[in-house]
Amino acid sequence: MLDAVVVGAGPNGLTAAVELARRGFSVALFEAKETVGGGARTEELTLPGFRHDPCSAAHPLGINSPAFRALPLERYGLEWLHAELPMAHPFPDGRAAVLARSVAETAASFGPRDAGTYRRLVEPFLPKWDTLARDFMSLPLTALPRDPVTLARFGLVGLPPSSLLLRRFRDERARTLFAGLVAHVMAPLSGFATGAIGMVFALAAHARGWPVARGGSQAISDALAAYLKDLGGVIHTDYQVKRLDDLPPARSYIFDTSPTALARIAGFGDYYRDYRYGPGVFKIDYALDGPVPWTAPQARRAGTVQIGADSAEIGTALRAASREGRAPDRPFMITVQPSVVDPSRAPEGKQVFWAYAHVPNGWTGDLTEVMERQLERFAPGFRDRVLARATAGPAELAARNANYVGGDIGTGAVSGLQILLRPKLSLFPYGTPHPAVFICSSATPPGPGVHGMSGHNAAKAVWRRLRQS
Secondary structure (H helix, E strand, O other): OEOEEEEOOOHHHHHHHHHHHHOOOOEEEEOOOOOOOOOOOOEOOOOOOOOEOOOOOOOHHHHOOHHHHOOOHHHHOOOEEOOOEEEEEEOOOOOEEEEOOOHHHHHHHHOHHHHHHHHHHHOOOHHHHHHHHHHHHHOOOOOOOOOHHHHHHHHHHHOOOHHHHHOOOOOHHHHHHHHHHHHOOOOOOOOOOHHHHHHHHHHHHHHHOOOEEOOOOHHHHHHHHHHHHHOOOEEEOOOOOOOHHHOOOEOOEEEOOOHHHHHHHHOOOOOOOOOOOOOEEEEEEEEEOOOOOOOOHHHHOEEEEEEOOOHHHHHHHHHHHHOOOOOOOOOOEEEEOHHHOOHHHOOOOOEEEEEEEEEOOOOOOOOHHHHHHHHHHHOOOHHHHEEEEEEEOHHHHHHHOOOOHHHOOOOOOOOHHHHOOOOOOOOOOOEOOOOOEEEOOOOOOOOOOOOOHHHHHHHHHHHHHHHHO
8 A cells, every 4th residue: 555646747746746755655646648747848839849838937936935945856957047037027118127136126127216115015025035935835734934923024015905015106117017926826906915926926036036947847847757756656647537446545645636626536526616716818839930029128138028018907907807707908918938048949049939818717719819919019020920829728728737727727716815725714725525635736825836835735734644644
């Protein structure tokens, strides 16, 4: 009998398996697809030689993850590559605000009226970032806070809606960039704790940047898988799990799946009936005949580029997708240009480029024309650089990764109390009705992102149980 069986080889399932194997437990991992990766994969989606990330591409939470930082992933081939600027937010007039490694450079891009406000907002937390990140990403009761005072101060700033936080800024450049940071998790700007989301992304950039993985996001998953095998763990791919009986006998089962899938496989009925899924995304991967022709020079130096003319436009786009059930006319977009720092991703002189916009959950339309029209506002002549494109709406994304129910790449709405208390209103979110069955996907705290902390936190709950039994 195995100590642990993990279902799903995304970053969280892989991390959970590694954490258990590191502590001497026997572990087997089962993945439905032919390769490991989940939301951290790399594939040739357009033309030969162009290597795209079907989901996550830039990794501010990955390089800052307490779980990843404790593992020897560099020994297994993971190398972080940093663009000159972690992120830029261009405006239609050719200017841009930036999220730089330097707080001073970031503040200066907002203009004199908001520079001091921004510094006062982030500088008190930056020296304590590592402790704050561990406390923030380990909630709820997987560990006692190491610095409860700083965590409480952060909560006072971050728990109110981000729309209140935006009022601290006097000019639109700062408001727009910060609104875009919040929109990475597809939450309306007026939602509970959305200020904390924006703060985490900003602090992560100042602490360690927003890198890409050399060769693509698959490098993260491959490093975790290689380390797991060295620890004695066994990985089975191309293995569909429909019932618990499909799995070998084990003392514990950990699922890197959606709550919906777990309930179906484990026979939990309507246990997760109140769990809500969020908006979907429409994603386009591009093969380009050269760099994106951004009007703003800062955007040409950035790894990630946010697209939204102002905070009002971003807010309108978020409401359209999350509340009004329609695709936005001028979508907020997140784009990543890995070729800025990694020429191995495309043939010489060519580039890969990645963009997505928010749409309602399960939306079935085609947003290509709308997205490219939006891109042309900030990069005139963009279409002339396109050699090929691969589009994926909610249905295609869900087919690639079953955790993305209705195209929700966060595996659950990041809004209301579900931002912190997911997938149930419980202090022990990794447990289920069965004492030997656990969940470790992005549906559990700390939520979406390639950081492995949901798997790390779930593994803690599992090894405590195994040592008691």
